[in-house]
Amino acid sequence: MVVAGTALFAFNARKVIRNIKLGKAANRSDKPQERLMTMLKVAFGQTKMAVRPVPFLLHLVVYLGFVIINLEVLEIVIDGIFGTHRVFAGLGGLYNFLIGSFELLAAGVWLACAIFLIRRNVVKLKRFSGVEMKSWPKSDANYILITEILLMSAFLLMNAADAKLQALGVAHYQQAGAFPVSTWLLGLLPNNINTLIFIERFCWWFHIVGIFGFLNYLPYSKHFHIMLAFPNTYFSNLNPKGEFTNMDSVTNEVKAMLDPSFVPAETAPGKFGAKDIQDLTWVNLLNAYTCTECGRCTSVCPANMTGKLLSPRKIMMDTRDRMEEVGKNIDKHGADHQDGKSLLDDYISREEIWACTSCNACTEACPVNIDPLGIIVELRRYAVMEESVAPASINAMLGNVENNGAPWKYSPADRFNWAEGD
Amino acid sequence: MEFKVPTMAELMAAGEEPEILFWVGCAGSYDERAQKITRDICKILHHVGLKYAVLGTEESCTGDPAKRAGNEFLFQMQAMTNIEVLNAYNIKKIVTGCPHCFNTIKNEYPGLGGTYEVIHHSQLIQDLINEGKLKAEGGESFKGKKITYHDPCYLGRGNGVYEAPRKALEVLDAQLVEMKRCKANGLCCGAGGAQMFKEPEKGNKDVNIERIEEALATEPQFIAAGCPFCMTMLNDGVKLKDKEQEVKVLDIAEITARANGL
Structure with a gap:
């Protein structure tokens, strides 16, 4: 089962990597030290979560619980393979301390997930709603939380049954571990030894199967962020947020236009900007798989909060959905299949991309450095440079910049008139 | 205004170079409300005796609105034309009256051949206060x-x-x-x-x-x-x-x- 579970995950993870590689090249191999520090701070240290203290603390408990309790999975697996009982019990006091801490953390995770469920389904925080948070994304979040609660319950119940069996002196169940939390569950358990063994075994299997099931759920889920947050922050944009990329393909053409003797370097012809996911960079696509749909970006977006269609979270979710669709097409029909659809228009509308003020509130708010603005800009570039389709007032502004060197219809000769005022 | 705002062309003709170029921007040049801010920045520069100049009619849009709207062509045309002017005048340091010009010249011009020390006018004011030149x-x-x-x-x-x-x-x-x-x-x-x-x-x-x-x-x-x-x-x-x-x-x-x- 361990082998099958891991192999299936590897199979799906390879597909995700293949999909990400559908994107164009982008160089993010510079400044490795700064990148490592960013990853340690933002992903490992979760510094950007701290802006909102309540979810920060709850999330921290779940995060620590996930990382630390998984140490116990190692023992569970070894016990399973060799038929031992609590193989690390030889650690003595340290072992008791560890199991005790796992139990406290498990209870913390249980409670945090329950609070998260309440925030989503009872309190109905605004951040967790929106046009993009219907059907699957909504259920996805609840499935994850319920699964975590069930896993933690199984873990605690397993310990409780084990503790009771130990107390009853049943063979194979040697004294080991401290059970500060599951002690409280003892009263719920029957006294029949066989039933106890069944409960202990059932929970053991439930926990181990659950973990491998969960692992294989990740590539289909927003919960993939628990892994991708690390590469995503490592490869995130380190330049000032206000800076947009300069397009080299354009530089060549402009240089050739301004200086006829300029010979541009050989570059592959391609379209300007992005119409579909293949026109975005792999960093944009990695961003999309990393998004856990927390909605911090959308909640601070000036366009969204004033009732416009634009939602930065939806930009990321659309990109991922389209990428999945393209991936499935490749699986079914081969790499060159065209389905006549595209990210722009079939997923993201013109109205959405033109509502953006490029204020960077979304990129600032994202706890894992996702950049929805980068995608919006590429879509605008396609609309304007490939199609010449933009709102009329934008076209007028562009015409003015081109003809008068200013976004308004003023004569360049009047540019210095301000000095004549008082 | 009680003094004349010097242009780069005039300084060059006199064989002089300014310490800092004041990049006015389109709004600062044409928008009536923003023109007042432009003149006040000049008054501050004049008051502290900093040797400065403006480009006057030689200035043109940085290309910022074109770039944000997705027209990279137009942006780079504007940028390269401006960089040619700035480099011809041997400009080293620029203060802008607008955060959009500031961002564009500071971050997006270097890749196109225009590298300058760029500050926003609030940073200039802070520097002048720190140096005791402005109270x-x-x-x-x-x-x-x-x-x-x-x-x-x-x-x-x-x-x-x-x-x-x-x-x-x-x-x-x-x-x-x-x-x-x-x-x-x-x-x-x-x-x-x-x-x-x-x-x-x-x-x-x-x-x-x-x-x-x-x-x-x-x-x-x-x-x-x-x-x-x-x-x-x-x-x-x-x-x-x-x-x-x-x-x-x-x-x-x-x-x-x-x-x-x-």
């Missing part, structure tokens, strides 16, 4: 007045400049009050990303109304701005809320000039 004396007193500062996106989040404009206000001995959403969490005025030049998409509110309501909630006498586009949006908001008598929207440069009686 808040001889003019209008802002002592105890309630001022709230609105962070422009391309100065704040875009380039991490949060302290300079606040330092320029602190010297006034005024009462600085922060809006709920400030600094890295500041709310956009609604004009960025080429929104200044188009009608907003359908929604239930204008962004500048959302922002002005937050600003007015601090009950300020002055709203301080650092960007000509924010200035337009905030002014429109104050007018719509019928608060023109009680609340004035002023640029950091205007406040500094007033405090020094310039």
Whole structure:
């Protein structure tokens, strides 16, 4: 089962990597030290979560619980393979301390997930709603939380049954571990030894199967962020947020236009900007798989909060959905299949991309450095440079910049008139 | 104005070079409200005796609105033409009157052959205060007045400049009050990303109304701005809320000039 579970995950993870590689090249191999520090701070240290203290603390408990309790999975697996009982019990006091801490953390995770469920389904925080948070994304979040609660319950119940069996002196169940939390569950358990063994075994299997099931759920889920947050922050944009990329393909053409003797370097012809996911960079696509749909970006977006269609979270979710669709097409029909659809228009509308003020509130708010603005800009570039389709007032502004060197219809000769005022 | 604003062409003809070039920007050149800010920046430069010059009619749009709107061609055409002018004049240091020009020249020109030390006028004012060349004396007193500062996106989040404009206000001995959403969490005025030049998409509110309501909630006498586009949006908001008598929207440069009686 361990082998099958891991192999299936590897199979799906390879597909995700293949999909990400559908994107164009982008160089993010510079400044490795700064990148490592960013990853340690933002992903490992979760510094950007701290802006909102309540979810920060709850999330921290779940995060620590996930990382630390998984140490116990190692023992569970070894016990399973060799038929031992609590193989690390030889650690003595340290072992008791560890199991005790796992139990406290498990209870913390249980409670945090329950609070998260309440925030989503009872309190109905605004951040967790929106046009993009219907059907699957909504259920996805609840499935994850319920699964975590069930896993933690199984873990605690397993310990409780084990503790009771130990107390009853049943063979194979040697004294080991401290059970500060599951002690409280003892009263719920029957006294029949066989039933106890069944409960202990059932929970053991439930926990181990659950973990491998969960692992294989990740590539289909927003919960993939628990892994991708690390590469995503490592490869995130380190330049000032206000800076947009300069397009080299354009530089060549402009240089050739301004200086006829300029010979541009050989570059592959391609379209300007992005119409579909293949026109975005792999960093944009990695961003999309990393998004856990927390909605911090959308909640601070000036366009969204004033009732416009634009939602930065939806930009990321659309990109991922389209990428999945393209991936499935490749699986079914081969790499060159065209389905006549595209990210722009079939997923993201013109109205959405033109509502953006490029204020960077979304990129600032994202706890894992996702950049929805980068995608919006590429879509605008396609609309304007490939199609010449933009709102009329934008076209007028562009015409003015081109003809008068200013976004308004003023004569360049009047540019210095301000000095004549008082 | 009581003095003549020097142009690069004149300085070059006289065989001189300025310490700093003042990049005015399109709004600062043509927009009537922003022109006042432009003149106040010149008054400050003149007052402290810094050797400066402007490009005058040789200046052209940085290309910022074209780039944000997705027209990279037009942006690079503007950028390369401007870089040619700037490099021909051997420009080393630039102060801009607009965070959008500031961001574009500072971050996006180097890749196209134009590398300069670029500062926003609030940073210049902060430097002048730190060097003791600029104080808040001889003019209008802002002592105890309630001022709230609105962070422009391309100065704040875009380039991490949060302290300079606040330092320029602190010297006034005024009462600085922060809006709920400030600094890295500041709310956009609604004009960025080429929104200044188009009608907003359908929604239930204008962004500048959302922002002005937050600003007015601090009950300020002055709203301080650092960007000509924010200035337009905030002014429109104050007018719509019928608060023109009680609340004035002023640029950091205007406040500094007033405090020094310039």
